[in-house]
Amino acid sequence: EPEVTQTPSHQVTQMGQEVILRCVPISNHLYFYWYRQILGQKVEFLVSFYNNEISEKSEIFDDQFSVERPDGSNFTLKIRSTKLEDSAMYFCASSNRGQPTGELFFGEGSRLTVL
Amino acid sequence: QKEVEQNSGPLSVPEGAIASLNCTYSDRGSQSFFWYRQYSGKSPELIMSIYSNGDKEDGRFTAQLNKASQYVSLLIRDSQPSDSATYLCAVPNQAGTALIFGKGTTLSVSS
Numbered sequence: 001e002p003e004v005t006q007t008p009s010h011q012v013t014q015m016g017q018e019v020i021l022r023c024v025p026i027s028n029h030l031y032f033y034w035y036r037q038i039l040g041q042k043v044e045f046l047v048s049f050y051n052n053e054i055s056e057k058s059e060i061f062d063d064q065f066s067v068e069r070p071d072g073s074n075f076t077l078k079i080r081s082t083k084l085e086d087s088a089m090y091f092c093a094s095s096n097r098g099q100p101t102g103e104l105f106f107g108e109g110s111r112l113t114v115l
Numbered sequence: 116q117k118e119v120e121q122n123s124g125p126l127s128v129p130e131g132a133i134a135s136l137n138c139t140y141s142d143r144g145s146q147s148f149f150w151y152r153q154y155s156g157k158s159p160e161l162i163m164s165i166y167s168n169g170d171k172e173d174g175r176f177t178a179q180l181n182k183a184s185q186y187v188s189l190l191i192r193d194s195q196p197s198d199s200a201t202y203l204c205a206v207p208n209q210a211g212t213a214l215i216f217g218k219g220t221t222l223s224v225s226s
Contacts, residue, residue: 033213033214035216041218042216042217042218042219043153043159043203043216043219044216045208045213045214045215045216048212048213050212055210055212055213056208056210056212056213091158091159098211098212099147099207099208099210099211099212099213099214103149103161103164104149104159104161104205104214105161106158106159106160107158108157108158109157109158
């Protein structure tokens with residue numbers, strides 16, 4: 001069964017360092033998303049991406065964040081200068097249809113720990 | 116800003132019982148609704164989607180939608196310990212460009 005894959009599964013970094021989280025969406029999907037979940041809290045939307053551009057971004061997705069689809073398979077989330085409060089699980093998701101009917105399929109997540 | 120509200124629980128039921136999970140949403144114009152299951156430390160996994168008023172059944176799971184009252188529920192029949200997880204309700208945002216999740220209800224099924 002096709003799945004969304006994410007790397008790394010866990011990354012520890014120092015405050016102020018740049019981090020890149022990588023995702024390979026399901027191959028025939030066209031809509032891509034990043035969500036984050038701080039430990040014990042809700043799954044929060046960060047950004048959606050379609051046709052090589054951002055469709056929507058939340059208030060969380062400030063200038064420290066960027067997304068890119070550098071080739072036909074990868075979808076990356078970059079945090080330019082990490083803060084302690086960026087520590088969270090980051091989930092990539094993809095869909096073969098846009099909202100409001102598209103079902104999101106999630107990767108296993110990348111846990112980011114900022115020290 | 117769309118809101119999705121869920122009782123965080125925990126909801127505790129004995130094995131074999133029916134578990135009922137509820138979700139209310141703020142935007143009367145919402146057209147599609149999703150239930151996800153999230154095991155501790157894992158990613159959300161889609162269980163069901165529902166778009167029309169009424170019930171939709173899939174195995175032991177039944178989603179119920181009442182647009183007039185702006186709630187959607189998930190019933191789990193014959194609950195099993197393996198159903199113990201957090202159940203997330205999600206609706207599309209205003210622009211239809213993402214899903215917005217509730218905080219989730221934690222279900223505990225005891226054997």
